[in-house]
Amino acid sequence: SAVISQKPSRDICQRGTSLTIQCQVDSQVTMMFWYRQQPGQSLTLIATANQGSEATYESGFVIDKFPISRPNLTFSTLTVSNMSPEDSSIYLCSVGTVGGNIQYFGAGTRLSVL
């Protein structure tokens, strides 16, 4: 297993601003992922954070809106840019076992945009 720490745990932001969410893992991992969970909904994968290369984004998500960094095997950031109220969601990071679908999740960042 892995222990994932996310910061901040929650934030209230003004529209038009940006927020960077940090994800720290207690061990080196190959696969890191970012998800969004809109109110009352299930999780949707935003992107796979690749170490040493650009993130791989899912359909409907773009780098300009959700830039991701992955400087090493234990850390990643997700920025929500130029926020609007529609970006109010829980954002979660996870790490995966090599070649498998077993993932460990952080507690999430609860974002409210006014």
Next chain:
Amino acid sequence: DAKTTQPPSMDCAEGRAANLPCNHSTISGNEYVYWYRQIHSQGPQYIIHGLKNNETNEMASLIITEDRKSSTLILPHATLRDTAVYYCIVGKGSSNTGKLIFGQGTTLQVKP
């Protein structure tokens, strides 16, 4: 990846077994069945996974039908802390990209 179908909600009495069904009729031969749960205000938690044999761990048992088109997650003695949304997900194992596609899941309410 194959799609899954789960009932939106279920109730279970505390101390009784909770049996959560999942249909995955389009599953392919190299796809596994994974179960996760999400307790309120927490991130999802991995429970168990299997390919074709029944599996058991300290949290639950997974029963997969012989044709692999459906499965059942069994919590043998449900407690109030098992109240959560349970997700059944189909995904490839060792050759996959690691992506998890979450459906709407089953909201299990364990009642005293």
